[in-house]
Amino acid sequence: MGFSFFVRGRRLLLAGFGGLLALMLAAGVDALLVLRKVRTSDAQVRDLYFARSRPLEKVRNGIYQSAIVMRDYLLATDSDIARAQIEKWSVIRGQTDAALAESAVVLDSSEHAPLSSLQGEVAVYWKLLDFIAEMRGDDRRVRGATYFATELVKRRTAMLALVDQIDQLSARELTAGDTQLNATFDALRLRMIWMLSVTLGGGLLLAAVTVRRTLRLETELQKRYEEGVRARQELKELSARLLSAQEEERRTISRELHDEVGQSLSALLMEAGNAAAIVPAVSTEVRRHVESIKKLAEASVNVIRNMTLLLRPSMLDDFGLVPALEWQAREVSKRTGLRVHVTAEESAGELPDELKTCIYRVVQEALHNCARHSQARSVRVVVRQEPSKILLSVEDDGHGFDARRVRGLGLVGMEERVNHLGGAFEVESRPGSGTKVAVELPIAS
Numbered sequence: 001m002g003f004s005f006f007v008r009g010r011r012l013l014l015a016g017f018g019g020l021l022a023l024m025l026a027a028g029v030d031a032l033l034v035l036r037k038v039r040t041s042d043a044q045v046r047d048l049y050f051a052r053s054r055p056l057e058k059v060r061n062g063i064y065q066s067a068i069v070m071r072d073y074l075l076a077t078d079s080d081i082a083r084a085q086i087e088k089w090s091v092i093r094g095q096t097d098a099a100l101a102e103s104a105v106v107l108d109s110s111e112h113a114p115l116s117s118l119q120g121e122v123a124v125y126w127k128l129l130d131f132i133a134e135m136r137g138d139d140r141r142v143r144g145a146t147y148f149a150t151e152l153v154k155r156r157t158a159m160l161a162l163v164d165q166i167d168q169l170s171a172r173e174l175t176a177g178d179t180q181l182n183a184t185f186d187a188l189r190l191r192m193i194w195m196l197s198v199t200l201g202g203g204l205l206l207a208a209v210t211v212r213r214t215l216r217l218e219t220e221l222q223k224r225y226e227e228g229v230r231a232r233q234e235l236k237e238l239s240a241r242l243l244s245a246q247e248e249e250r251r252t253i254s255r256e257l258h259d260e261v262g263q264s265l266s267a268l269l270m271e272a273g274n275a276a277a278i279v280p281a282v283s284t285e286v287r288r289h290v291e292s293i294k295k296l297a298e299a300s301v302n303v304i305r306n307m308t309l310l311l312r313p314s315m316l317d318d319f320g321l322v323p324a325l326e327w328q329a330r331e332v333s334k335r336t337g338l339r340v341h342v343t344a345e346e347s348a349g350e351l352p353d354e355l356k357t358c359i360y361r362v363v364q365e366a367l368h369n370c371a372r373h374s375q376a377r378s379v380r381v382v383v384r385q386e387p388s389k390i391l392l393s394v395e396d397d398g399h400g401f402d403a404r405r406v407r408g409l410g411l412v413g414m415e416e417r418v419n420h421l422g423g424a425f426e427v428e429s430r431p432g433s434g435t436k437v438a439v440e441l442p443i444a445s
Helices: 002-075 079-106 109-133 137-278 284-311 314-318 321-336 346-350 353-374 409-420
Strands: 339-344 378-385 389-396 424-429 435-442
Touching: 002 079, 002 109, 002 137, 079 109, 137 284, 137 409, 314 353, 321 339, 321 353, 321 378, 353 378, 353 389, 353 409, 353 435, 409 424, 409 435
Parallel strands: 339 378
Antiparallel strands: 378 389, 389 435, 424 435
16 A cells, blocks of 8 residues: 555645646736736727827817917908918818818728718818908908807807717727726636636645645554554564573573583593592503593583583572672683773672673673773773662773774674663763773662
């Protein structure tokens, strides 16, 4: 289940997040395209409205200005001023006609009818102004004023009404464009709401799936962690049982060697001595063989005794921890020449068997390492008991090592023994400064 479960979960999460990002990207691109379309449409509507309004405004201004110019012409008493007003009116008329022609180009077909009416009214208006402009002298002031007050004002009002009508049509076109833009904005808003709803729904679904997968992963990891803890505990228990079985096996073998083999060799040694006593003095060859047998028996007894003490010194069970440590120190000193000093409190001998065994084995392994690797001249072993714990330290004056990098099987075995009893194990060493092994073991109340 493990690997395929993680792979499926990873693919599902990647697909979900990828789809959600793709949906958000599509929504953003769609919104940008719609906004661009709206901006373009709005600009087109505004430009078209201004293109229609400008010529109509020119027509309106031309009508107003022509009336003002013609009024000034009628009121003029100087012929030069009157002629200048006529020339100004001609310019205004040309500009107005050009604006009408421009309006005919930009207006829609629905606006051609009012535009034609406006063109007709402007043509009649120009004819009326032409008639007034041809008047001379008193006739211009009398009859022209009458035409200006009646016909000219009436025509101007009609034309301006037509211009307003056309302008209103353009305004309606602008309003229709604004309505279309509003509809587009509404559609965009609905689309964005839909996209947001879909994205939010997808996000919630993805979050739910992610939470579910995370909870399953957490459960799976918790299960694996508990299995690891159980496995470590089982390994510790197995290691403890192995150590206990090893010590028991050593004790049994030591007793068997001492009781059976040792006693048999001792009996053989006694028989060899008895045989040597009854051999005649003239039997030199026989006496020599008997002495050889006696020496071999003595050597075998010594070997068996040393093997018994190395496997499990009987004094550890018979006399306690302190005598066993002192014997171990003497034996190491004999074999290696190391000066081993043991400082231990007598009360340490009253410890439980497992604590005594652990301390003895740690000291045995530490002295063995000192003799083989440290090139030390002296070793100090200190055992100190406190109300709730017992402290052990083995310190030498050898060349030391890097305790952070070097970790041999001997150190690992000592640490396992100590950890099994709930104690603390520490090695302090640096190249050139010796080594110190410190052990702290709790004493059960």
